[in-house]
Amino acid sequence: MPFHIVLVEPEIPANTGNIARTCAATGTHLHLVRPLGFRTDDRTLKRAGLDYWHAVRVHYYDSFDELAQRHDEARFFMASTRARTVYSDFQFRTGDFFVFGKETKGLPQHMLDAYPDTCMRMPMGEEVRSLNLSNSAAIVVYEALRQNGFPGLK
16 A cells, blocks of 8 residues: 655645655655646646656545545644654554645645644754755655555665
């Protein structure tokens, strides 16, 4: 069972493209929640994902609620600079969903409030507001893969 990266209303095509490349490399599914800040045929998006798009399973939703209803048995981990728990303190298992918000605002408070026990953050210095979205997604998915013995990867 794969891991899942969820991007809620992503705004920057290059970030989504980079995340798609990480998904291709790891067998992780990519879930995109509309509205998107770009067209999916955007050449910047395609260039960032290079020629790996054929290896990415991409799923589209009109809302996070739609995604959550379709995967009602799933565990959702919400990435936020406002979270108290560090991502590496969680024990991830295959099938988990890692949810990231838009680059300019992050996840809305109501989503964080709905999943208070699974909000996670990446530690960083005080002089930085946040990490790049594609870096954050890669950090979390590789930690999850490491914890599970890198299933299916060589």
